[in-house]
Amino acid sequence: MPDLITLDGSIRNDNWVVVSRPAEGESLAVPDDQAALIPADLWLAGHEHYAGRDDIGVWFDSHEEPEALADKVNELPVIAVNFPKFSDGRGYSIARLLRERFGYRNELRAIGDVLLDQLQFMKRCGFDTYVLRADKDINKAAKCLNFFSQGYQAATDTDEPLFRRRAS
Amino acid sequence: MYVYDEHDRQLAAERVAQFRDQTERALAGELEEDEFLPLRLQNGLYVQRLAPMLRIAVPYGMMRSAQLRRLARITRDYDKGYAHFTTRQNVQLNWPELEDVPDILAELAEVEMHANQTSGNCIRNTTTDQFSGVQSDELVDPRPYCEIIRQWSTFHPEFAFLPRKFKIAVNASENTDRAAIQVHDIGLQIVRNDAGELGFRVHVGGGLGRTPMVAPVIRDFLPELDLLTYLEAVLRVYNRYGRRDNKFKARIKILVKALTPQGFAEKVEAEWAHIKDSPTKLTPEAIQRIQAYFTEPDYAALDNATDLLAEQRFEHRAFDQWLTHNVDTHKKPGYAIVSLTMKKTGTPPGDVTDRQLEQIADLADEYSFGEIRVTHQQNVVLADVRQDRLFELWQAITPMGFATANLNTLTDVICCPGGDYCALANAKSIPVAEAIQRRFDDMDYLYDLGSIDLNISGCMNACGHHHVGNIGVLGVDKKGEEFYQISLGGSSHHDASIGKILGPSFAREDMPNVVSKIIDVYVEKRTEEETFLDTYRRVGIDPFKERVYA
Numbered sequence: 001m002p003d004l005i006t007l008d009g010s011i012r013n014d015n016w017v018v019v020s021r022p023a024e025g026e027s028l029a030v031p032d033d034q035a036a037l038i039p040a041d042l043w044l045a046g047h048e049h050y051a052g053r054d055d056i057g058v059w060f061d062s063h064e065e066p067e068a069l070a071d072k073v074n075e076l077p078v079i080a081v082n083f084p085k086f087s088d089g090r091g092y093s094i095a096r097l098l099r100e101r102f103g104y105r106n107e108l109r110a111i112g113d114v115l116l117d118q119l120q121f122m123k124r125c126g127f128d129t130y131v132l133r134a135d136k137d138i139n140k141a142a143k144c145l146n147f148f149s150q151g152y153q154a155a156t157d158t159d160e161p162l163f164r165r166r167a168s
Numbered sequence: 169m170y171v172y173d174e175h176d177r178q179l180a181a182e183r184v185a186q187f188r189d190q191t192e193r194a195l196a197g198e199l200e201e202d203e204f205l206p207l208r209l210q211n212g213l214y215v216q217r218l219a220p221m222l223r224i225a226v227p228y229g230m231m232r233s234a235q236l237r238r239l240a241r242i243t244r245d246y247d248k249g250y251a252h253f254t255t256r257q258n259v260q261l262n263w264p265e266l267e268d269v270p271d272i273l274a275e276l277a278e279v280e281m282h283a284n285q286t287s288g289n290c291i292r293n294t295t296t297d298q299f300s301g302v303q304s305d306e307l308v309d310p311r312p313y314c315e316i317i318r319q320w321s322t323f324h325p326e327f328a329f330l331p332r333k334f335k336i337a338v339n340a341s342e343n344t345d346r347a348a349i350q351v352h353d354i355g356l357q358i359v360r361n362d363a364g365e366l367g368f369r370v371h372v373g374g375g376l377g378r379t380p381m382v383a384p385v386i387r388d389f390l391p392e393l394d395l396l397t398y399l400e401a402v403l404r405v406y407n408r409y410g411r412r413d414n415k416f417k418a419r420i421k422i423l424v425k426a427l428t429p430q431g432f433a434e435k436v437e438a439e440w441a442h443i444k445d446s447p448t449k450l451t452p453e454a455i456q457r458i459q460a461y462f463t464e465p466d467y468a469a470l471d472n473a474t475d476l477l478a479e480q481r482f483e484h485r486a487f488d489q490w491l492t493h494n495v496d497t498h499k500k501p502g503y504a505i506v507s508l509t510m511k512k513t514g515t516p517p518g519d520v521t522d523r524q525l526e527q528i529a530d531l532a533d534e535y536s537f538g539e540i541r542v543t544h545q546q547n548v549v550l551a552d553v554r555q556d557r558l559f560e561l562w563q564a565i566t567p568m569g570f571a572t573a574n575l576n577t578l579t580d581v582i583c584c585p586g587g588d589y590c591a592l593a594n595a596k597s598i599p600v601a602e603a604i605q606r607r608f609d610d611m612d613y614l615y616d617l618g619s620i621d622l623n624i625s626g627c628m629n630a631c632g633h634h635h636v637g638n639i640g641v642l643g644v645d646k647k648g649e650e651f652y653q654i655s656l657g658g659s660s661h662h663d664a665s666i667g668k669i670l671g672p673s674f675a676r677e678d679m680p681n682v683v684s685k686i687i688d689v690y691v692e693k694r695t696e697e698e699t700f701l702d703t704y705r706r707v708g709i710d711p712f713k714e715r716v717y718a
Contacts, residue, residue, distance in 0.1 A: 087206060087289070089329025093407050096326055101442060117190060117199075117207055124325035137198065147186040149178060152319045154447040155326065161447060162175055162319065163454035 004109075005130040007123065009142025014131075016078060018059055018111060030056070037080050037109075044068060051075065059111065062090040066097045073104040081127070083112035092125045099126035099156045116144040126156035169230045169539055170315050170461045172280045179323070180277040183284060187211045188270035195267065210290055210328070212283025213269055214591075221589070222261045222269060223286040224276060228296045228314040228338075229257035229542040233529035236540065238279045240525035246272050251525065253510060253518040255582055255631055256335070257295050257542045258286055262589055284322055289330045291321035291403070296338045297346040298543040301462060302551045304499040307358050308366065310340040312458040313395065316450070320396050327403050331410035332418035334403070335375075348544065348660035350374045350383045351636055353420045354402060359389065367391045372402060372432065373424030376630035380666040381421045384429035386436065393450045394440075400448060401440035405432070465537040465552055470502020473555035480559045487562050489611065490573040495558065504555050506536075508548040508570035509580065513605040515569070516598045517583040518546030527568050535561050544633075545582055547575065577614045578622050578687070579605045582633055586626030586643065587650070593626030595643025595650035600624055600679050607680035608687075617687060620700045621659070636660035638701045639686060640667045641679070652679055656686070656712055657704045668709055671717055685715045 004014035016035045021042075022028050028042050040058040043050055050056045057078030060066060073079065079098060081091045091110065098104040109129040110122045116136055123145055132138050154161040172180070187207070194204040208214075212223040224239070243251050243261060246268050252260040264272060276282055285292055294314045301309040317336055321327070327334075337349040340358040349355025355371035368390045374383025390398050406420045409427075424432045481488035496505040508528065511517050520528070528548055532540045535557060536550035543549060548570075553561060565571045574580045581604065584590065586597030601624055608614055623637030634640035640655040651673035658667030674682050687700075689712050694703045704712075 086203065087329050088412060089289075089327070089331075090408055090412075092326040092329070093404050100446075115203060117203075118329075121325040121328055143189075147189075148182045148323065150175065151325065152179070152322050153324055159447045163316075163450070163457070164447060166173070166175070166457065167451065167453050 003132075003138055005119070005132055005138065005141045005145075007128045007145075009145045011138055011141075014129075016057065016109075018080065035078075037078060037111075040064060040069060040079075043076075044072070047072070057107075060091075060094055062088050062094070064094075066094050066102065069098075070102055073098060073102045074106065076104075076106060078107045078109055079104060080109040080111045083110060083114055083118075086113040086115050086118055088113075092121060095122070095125040095127055096156055116140055119145045120147055124151060124155040124157045169232065169311075170227070170458070176280070177277075180280070180282055183211075183282065183323075184270060184273045184277050187273060191267065191270050206288050206329070208269075209288035210285050211269070211273065212286040213264075213266070214287060215266075219263045220266050220269070222264045222272065222283060223254065224259045224261070224281060224283045225286050225293045226258050226281075226542050227318050228294055228300075228311055229298055229544075230311065231540050231542065232279075233532045233538045233540075235279045235281055236525050236529035236532070238275060238281070240522040240529070242272055242275055243522045243525070249522045251520055251522075252516070252585060253520065253542050253546045253548070255518075255544050255546060255584065255633055256293060257298075257544055258293060259542070260585075262585075287333075289332050289334075290328050291324065291330075291334045291336065294318055294321070294336045294338065295347055295352075295544060297341055297344075298541040298549045299346065299496065299505055299551070300340065300541075301464075302498050302500075302503075302505055303341060304497070305343050306340040307342065307360060308340055309459070309462050310338040310358055311462050312455065313356070313358070314338050315458050315461070316395065316455065317399070320399070320448075324403075327407060330403070330407055331412045332415070332420075334406070334420065336399075343662075345661045345664075346543070348633070348636065348664070350664035351376055351380070351633070351660055352383065354399065355383050356395075361389045365391060368395065370398065370402075372436075373421040373429070374664075375419050375421045376633060376635045377419065378416050378628045379419075379421065380630070380635040381425070382664045382666060383421070384424065386424075386429055386433040392455065393452070394444060396448045396450055397444045397446060398436070398440055400443060401436050404439055405435050409435075464500075465539075467500050467503065467552070468554070470500075470554065470556075472501050473558075476556055477558065484559075486566075486573070487559060489615070490562055490571055491558065493573045493577070493615070494571070494575045498552070500552075502555050504553050504558055506550045506553045506558070506561065507543070507575050508550065508565060509572045509575055510547050510570070511574060511580050511605075512569040512572050513579070513602060513609065516585070516588070517581050517601055524568065524570075528570075531561070531565065545580060547580075573611065574614060576619045576621075578608050578617055578620045578639075578683075579614060580622075581605065582621070582623040582637070584625050584631035586624075586632075590626060590631075592629055593643060594628075594645035595626050595652065596676070597624045597626040597632060597641075597643055600641060600643075600652060600676060603676075603680045604683050607684060617691070618699050622683075623658070633660065634658070635666045636664065637667060638699075638704070639683065644673055646673070650676055652676060654682065654686070654716075656709055657701065659701060670709065671713055682716055686712055689715050 035055040059080035337352040357369040370387040371383035541549040587593040624641040625632035625634040626643040636658040653673040655667030
C-alpha cells in the first residue's frame with residue numbers, strides 16, 4: 001500500500017488502487033474487494049452501475065476535461081488528477097475547476113509525477129492528498145507543503161487575495 | 169516607487185529559504201537535473217556556456233540608488249565586477265557560482281529585489297515604458313498596474329508550469345509605444361472608453377522567436393477593476409489548451425492563431441464569465457493603495473530654463489547634440505528626462521561595471537530623486553533632472569561614457585549577449601554591433617540618418633528583438649560557421665510590424681558593408697521628412713535587395 005500525504009503533511013496508509021485504462025478491446029477490471037480509482041470517462045459511461053458505491057472514485061489525465069463530470073462530482077468519494085510529468089501544469093487548472101467551479105467537496109488527490117517542490121502549489125489549487133513519487137523523501141513533505149506562510153493571490157485555499165487582506 | 173510591506177518582505181524571505189533548501193537538495197543529489205531545472209530557472213538561474221548566469225528582476229525597470237549599490241557589491245563579491253542590462257529591463261550576472269546563488273538572493277532580498285520568475289515557463293517580469301509617470305501624453309501612470317500584475321503573478325499556484333514562458337507589457341502613452349506591447353504574449357494598452365472610464369485594450373499572442381507575430385486585439389475595452397480576473401481567464405485557457413508536445417509551438421501566439429483571435433477571445437470570455445466577480449476582482453482601494461507608491465517626487469516650482477539652455481547649446485556643440493538626442497521633454501516645467509546611453513563603441517551593449525553602477529547610483533541621488541529606470545533598449549534613464557542642472561550633469565557623465573549622444577540612432581543597437589556568453593546562440597552578436605558602430609562613427613551623419621532601430625540577435629530566440637528592428641540582424645549557423653541574415657522594416661511601436669528577410673545571409677566581416685549599402689539606398693530614396701522606416705514602407709524591399717546583392 002502506498003503512503004499518502006495529507007494536507008497537513010502527515011502520512012497515512014492508503015488502500016485505493018489506480019486502475020489504468022484498459023487496452024483496446026479489453027474491458028475495465030474493477031476489483032470487487034478493493035477501493036479503486038477508474039478513468040473518469042469510463043465511470044461516466046457506467047454511471048448507473050457505479051452509483052451508490054463509496055469505494056469507487058475516478059482519475060483524470062491532464063488533457064481531460066473536468067467539465068465532463070460537472071454536477072456529478074460530489075457523487076465521488078475521491079477524484080485523482082494525474083500529473084504525467086511534473087512540468088505539465090494542466091492539473092492545477094483542473095483542480096481549481098473541480099473545486100471552485102463544480103463545488104467538489106471530497107478528497108482531491110494528486111497522482112503521477114508528484115514531487116516535493118510542487119506540493120504547495122497543489123495544495124493552493126485544492127488538492128488535499130498527494131501520492132509522492134516513490135523515490136522522493138516523504139518526510140520532507142510537511143516542510144515543502146508550507147514553504148510560504150501566505151500567497152499574493154486568491155486560489156482554492158483562500159478567498160482573500162493579499163490586496164483584500166491588506167485593506168481589512 | 170513601490171516599497172515592500174511586511175507581507176512582501178516575508179514572502180521574499182521565504183522564497184530565499186526555499187531556494188536555499190532546493191539548492192542543497194540538488195547538490196546532495198536528491199533532485200534530478202530536470203527536476204531542479206524549472207526551480208532554478210524560476211529563480212533566474214541558467215547554466216550557460218561558460219558559467220551559470222543569474223537574471224535579476226527589475227520590476228518594470230525601476231530601481232533605487234541603494235539597489236544599484238547593492239548590485240555593484242554583488243558583482244564584486246560574487247562575480248567579475250560587471251553586469252548586463254537586458255532587453256526586458258532586467259539585469260544579468262554572467263559568472264556567479266551555483267552554490268553562491270542563495271546568498272546572492274538573500275542579499276537582493278535585503279534591498280527588496282529578487283530573481284523570481286525571470287526565466288522558466290511562467291509569468292515573467294511585467295515591463296512598461298521607461299518614461300512612465302514623467303511624460304505628458306500618457307493617460308495615467310502604468311506602473312501601479314505593473315506592480316499589481318507583479319504581485320498577482322508572483323508564485324501564482326496555477327500558472328507556475330505553463331506550456332512556455334509568458335510575458336506581459338503595459339503601455340499608457342497614446343502616441344508612442346516604448347514597451348513594444350504588440351510583440352508580447354499579452355500587451356495592455358491603457359485607454360478610456362466613450363464614457364470616459366479607464367480600462368485596457370487587450371492584445372494577446374504577439375511574440376518574436378521562431379514564429380514572430382504582432383498580437384491581435386482580443387478585447388477592445390476591459391474595465392480597470394477586471395484586470396486580474398481577465399488575465400486569469402487568458403492564462404487558464406492557455407494553461408489548459410496551449411500546446412505542450414512541441415516547444416517551438418508552445419507559446420500562446422500559436423494557440424491564438426490556431427483558434428483564430430476571435431475563437432480564442434470567445435474561449436476567454438466564456439472562462440471569464442465564471443470568474444469575473446470572484447475575489448480576484450480588483451477594488452478601487454486596492455488600486456489606490458498601489459498608486460500611492462507612485463506619487464510625484466517633491467518637484468520644485470520651476471520655469472523652463474529655455475534661455476540658459478540656449479546659451480549653453482550655443483557655446484558647446486557636443487552639449488547641444490546630447491540635449492537634442494538624449495534628453496526628452498518632461499511633463500513638469502523646468503525638468504527633463506535624461507537617457508544615459510550604455511552604448512559606447514567597444515563595450516558590449518548594456519554592459520556596466522560595478523563602478524559604473526555606483527556612479528549611476530550617485531547620479532540618481534544627486535540629480536533624480538534617487539531613482540533610475542532601465543530601458544528595453546538597454547540604456548538607463550534619469551527621469552527627473554532639473555533643466556538648470558543638465559549642463560552640469562552632462563559634464564559629469566561624459567567621462568563616465570554615458571553621454572554618447574546616439575540615442576535612437578543607428579548605433580544605439582539593441583543586442584543580446586550572443587555567442588560570446590549564451591549557450592543558446594548560433595553566432596556572436598556583440599562583435600557585429602561593434603563593427604557597425606565603428607563604421608558609423610560620424611555623429612553628424614548619424615543624426616542626419618535620424619531614428620533607426622538596429623536590433624541584433626545571436627539566434628532564433630530573438631532576445632535582441634531582431635524581427636522588430638527597422639534593420640534586424642539574426643545570427644545563423646551554417647555548417648558550423650557563423651552567418652548573419654538581415655531583415656528590414658520591423659517596428660515595435662504602435663505601428664508594429666515584423667521585418668521581411670532581405671535574402672541570403674552574410675559573413676560577419678561583410679556586415680558593415682552590407683549595412684552601409686542599405687543606408688545608402690535610404691539616403692538616395694528618402695524625401696525630406698522620411699525616416700528609414702517611412703522610406704522602406706514606401707519603396708519596398710526591392711531597391712535594397714538590388715543594391716546589396718548586386
